[in-house]
Amino acid sequence: MKITTARRVAQIFFLTTFLWLAVVATVGTGWMQWRGWPISWFLQLDPLAAIGTTLATHSLLPGFGWALVTVALTILFGRVFCGFVCPFGAIHQFVGWLGRRALRPKDKMAANAYRPAQSVKYYLLIGFLAAAALSAGDAFVGSLQTGLLDPISFLHRSINLAVLPSADVAFERLFPGGRFAVGAALIGGLFVAFVLLNLWIPRFYCRFICPLGALLGVLARPSLWSIGKTTAKCNECALCDVDCEGACNPMGPIRGSECLMCMNCLDNCPNVSPLAYVARPSPGGEVVGHGVSRRGFVVAALSGLAAVPLSRVGGATGRAWSPALIRPPGSVAEDEFLARCVKCCECVRVCPTNVLQPAVMEHGWEALWTPVLNNRIGTSGCQLNCVACGYACPTGAIRPLTLDRKQGLGDFEKSGPVRIGLASVDRGRCLPWAMDRPCIVCQENCPVTPKAIYVSEIEQTVRDGVLQVVSVEGTTLGVRGARLAPGRFASGDYACRLAGEERGHPIVANTQDTLTLDPAQKMPDSVEPGTAAEVQVRLQRPVVDPSLCIGCGVCEHECPMSGLRAIRVTADNETRDPRHAVLLSEHPS
Amino acid sequence: MSPDAPFPPIGPEATRRAFLRRALKAGAAIAATGGLAAWLWDRHPPGTLGLRAPASALPDFRVSDAGRRMAIVTGTDRVRTLRRALEAMGGIGRFIKRGDRVIVKVNAAFAAPSVLCATTHPDVAAELVRLCLGAGAAKVLVTDNPINDPESCFALSGIAASVGAAGGALVLPRAADFADGSLPGGRLIRNWPMLLGPFRGVTKLIGAAPVKHHARAGASMTIKNWYGLLGGRRNQFHQDINGIIVELAQLVRPTFVVLDGTMSMLTNGPTGGSLADLKPTHTLVVSTDPVAADAFGATLLGRTFHDLPYLSRAAQLGCGTTDFGALQPARDDVS
Incomplete structure (x- = not known):
């Protein structure tokens, strides 16, 4: 079998696996449901998510052992993840091929010439990692923003929140009753835009944007083997440039860190030629750098560093914290949350009621595409007997909870239930309070025992x-x-x-x-x-009893004041941050 | 093109034949446009919709020769009490015939385990499915439009698993399943979104509900169970809870109802949430008269039909009788 055939088989396998894991990420035990599927496996394979969270929190979660495999493979063999594994890369490559397959070799070669702008991805990576690494003692921890452009997070978000729900609108097979995602048009629009850019320049995202690709490019710099020449000279027919996905100039001197390991050059090279997958360094010459200047490095790093205090000065993680930012149960306190969340929205995908939504800009730009409850959307509030989101989260931003821990039962009776917020009645809008009409739908539906x-x-x-x-x-x-x-x-x-x-x-x-x-x-x-x-x-x-309310939002969801609800949950009294407590403790510690 | 350039010819030749051909095409285009417009013509444009008399959302599912009957069986095993009660009613075959398509409307309102008795017990749902299939029913659908997330409700209550094992088809409400329905002469149920999709082709309707305290309505039993057929912002109806229950009693004429008072929820209803809310009352009722069933159910909650204003009003409107004793209910004990 030709190596390019093997590459295609691997790409189809991993893209299919990715899509399958997206389809089955529905809570349940049916054959097309979550059961025990490792739905966040691609994120665990992702060294950018691993390094980002580790830089920001100084701890490496065990699940990221998979990322070590990717790192090791990259150091040994180059960016094989990009060429063989990455499902987003597979989509880009396929669309690029589809759009350009009829072009003349001369035009293909022109599209595959190396461009200095390919160093943009390295600057993005430097900025992101600098922002994640910045910590100032207890004052603040870094801000993890890699998820904005991390291809695995990007694809999870796009497929789960935009593509699948749109495809299912007419059928309601996957999501009976429909599925909603706030800002899905932006998420899906970016996805479509980046996919279509492949018609202009193949693998546009991979070459210019992808911070994971940049990280792997850095790791591939010392790789033991790579594409190269076995002799210094060849007849320079340039056929190797015709289908080069990474624009890495295989005719030489090759840019190893740009090479996506598509292996098309090996296929195109006439048999007499010396192009091969070889132990480095290649006699044909190599460009070892990434096109990153010292000045550019400093500017990118300082920009990333400055972005964190600048956004914190806005106060969103301090005194101006957003009371509408209700995080799912098990979430860690906000500054650590922002140091862990990679914006993959797997939690949003698995939430059975659809109450969990991607934040847009309403809670500060740092919180973009992080999970937040929206009690007006979906089939119900946060379900009392559900802990799914914590088990979907690959980075520990949402901790997995047992039902006993969540509800404050058994060993956890003393510490009480996990509260994500507090409901309060708007007595100026409530039917029985303000308009002398009977109602109490909220009271009926309160799932807490005794009712809050x-x-x-x-x-x-x-x-x-x-x-x-x-x-x-x-x-x-x-x-x-x-x-x-x-x-x-x-x-x-x-x-x-x-x-x-x-x-x-x-x-x-x-x-x-x-x-x-x-x-x-x-x-x-x-x-x-x-x-x-x-x-x-x-x-x-x-009347709400704040000592019992867990903030689940079922009352808000059911309130018949269908616009602005007359009972609403805010993040006040959430257990994840003691500074947000409302009540005095009732138990001696 | 210069101003005095000749006008370009329309066809190769401006002959009479060519003109006729073009005239024919023009005529066909105009006819096609007209035909398309006629096909798409809205015979009920906005503004006249409200004038149409709304038709009843649901047909009458009662079996004409079954009459008004009721059976009250005491015991702890729901399968046995249900079987015995139906035998006392003359057997399931009296109600379900070969080829019937049956809907069992359960109360699956909450995503809670069956032990909390906030939902129809999975044993009752499954046994109804088995009995109907045994009587020759072609298909038995089980459905509800719950309050909590539908999939979670059916899964956690155990209904999905038990119904599946019994050979019934669980129907999760999809957006496309809701259509506007009305109660003729009704005040509240007028062009209101209702879960009507699953009713296509259905010939029999069975209601199966637990006995529960309900903070607003006093109690939630077989008639309040029809609330789960409403969609939209149905919670608005809590402003007139008795009014909406009465209209549901008028609108929904089931083949029979099952009221499961094996355990009754006395407090904290309709969600419950604790075993402390439940009292073993060890009684199951089958009735063709939902008003009578609910009037009896009130006694399990230590109340009378007087405490539930909707019952008297439904009885006045001919939906049944609050004097369940008048039905001379068959009584038995299988404990």
Whole structure:
């Protein structure tokens, strides 16, 4: 088998695997569901995610052992990850080939010439890693922003939040009831744009943008083997440049760090030629650098370093923290969260209710594409019996929880449940509080035991509800004082309190000038005409007990005030940051 | 082109024949445009929609010769009490015929395990599926539009697994399954999105609900269970909870209902969440009259139908009777 055939087989295998893991990332035990699939495996293979989180947090999670394999392979064999494994690279290569397959070799060669702009990716990498590495004691830790352009995060986001939900809109097979992602148009639009750029320059993203490719390019610098010549001279037919994916100039001197290990040059090279996969250094000559100038390095590093304090001065991780930034249960405190999250949105993908959403810019630019709860979207709030997101997160930004830990049961009774926020009633919008209409949907749906929402009951005289009795016939009172809407008070929620009586009589029917009272309740012996009769509504008004509320948002999701909800969750009182606590501790430590 | 250049000829030759041919094509194009417009013509343009009398969202699923019957069986094993109650009603064959397509409307509102009894017990759902299939039903669908995430609700409640094992088809509500439905003469259910998709071709409807306390309505039993057929911003109906339950009683005429009071949720309803909310009441009811079933269910909660205003109003409107004793319910014990 030709080496390029092997490369294609590997690319198809890994892209298919990636897509399969995207499809099955639905909580459940069905054959097309999560079961035990390692849905975040490609992120664990990703040395950029590993090095980024390690620089920012000074700890390397065990799952990133896979990244060591990638690192070792790259040091030994060059950027084989880019050529054989990377699923985003496979898409770029395929689209580039599709768009250019009919071109003349001369035009293909022109497109595959090395461009100085290929060093842009190294500057991006330097900036990202500098921002991640910056820490100033307890004042702040670094900001991990590699996920913005890390190809694995990028592809996870694009496929899971834009491509699959769009493809499924008409069928609802994968996502019954539909699937939503805030800002999906931006995520999907960038994906389409970068894929289409391959029609202009093949592997555009890989050559100019990809910070993971840049990292692997640096690691490949000392690689033991690479593409090269076996002799110093060849007949320089330049056929090797025709299909070169990395624009690395295989005819020599070759730029080893740009070589994507597509192996097309070996295929194109006439048999007489000396081009081969050889032990380095190649006699044909090599360009060892990355096109990064000292001045450029310093500027990129300083820019990355400066970006962190600049954004922190905005206050989003300090006193101006966003109360709307409700992180999923198990999330670490915000500054560490920003040092861990690689914006892959795997948590958003697996969330069974779709309440978990990618943040756009509303919580500061550092939080772009990190997970945040949006209780208006999706099928319900954060489910009491679900811990899926913590098991999808590859970087420990969301810690895996047991149900006992999440709910504060068993060994965790003393520490209590994990709270992600606190609900509060907007008494200016709540139907029973502000508009004298019964409701309490929030109280009913509160999943906490005992319920964190309780009701305060009141009998409230309705507007124009003060009437005078003019006649009595059995349990039907003729009244005057206001024209009543027929049937309006027959819903079971209204009562008529006669002057001098403690309790009202439930109203079972009304016309515009009569009230029929429940015969089951004894009427007074005589009701004089002129007696005052007040129509009252029995209201149950919801009140939140902050010591029980976990911030799950089911109440907010169910509130019938469909625009701005009358009960809303904010991140106040979240357990992940003691500085956000609201209540005094009730337990001695 | 210079101003005095000759006008370019339309065809090779401006003959009569060529003109006729072009005229024919022009005529065909105009006819095609007209035909397309006629095909797409909106005979109910916006503005007249509200004037159409809304048709009933659901047909009447009652079996005409079954009459109003009820069976009350005590015992702890739901499969046995259900089987015994249906035998006492004259057997499942009285209700389900060969070739019937049946919907079992369960209460799967919450993503909670079945032990908390906030949802229809999986044993009840599965046994209904088995009985219907045994009676020759062509297909038995089990569905609900739950409050929590649907997939989680059916999975955690155990309904998905038990129904699947029994040979029933679980229907998760999709956006495309909702269509506007109305109760003729109704005040609340008017062109309201309802879970009607699964009802295509369905000939029988069975409701299966647990006995639960409900903070707003007092109790949630067989009639309140139909709430799960509503979509949209249905929570608005809590402003008039008795009104909406009465309209559901009018709209939904099931083949029969099963009220499972093996364990009754006395407090913290309708979610519950703790075993402390439950009381063993060891009773299961099957009834062709949901009002009677709920009136009996109220007694399991230590109340009477007087405490649930929707029952009297539904009875007044001819949906059933609150005097369940008048149905002379068959009673038995299989504990």
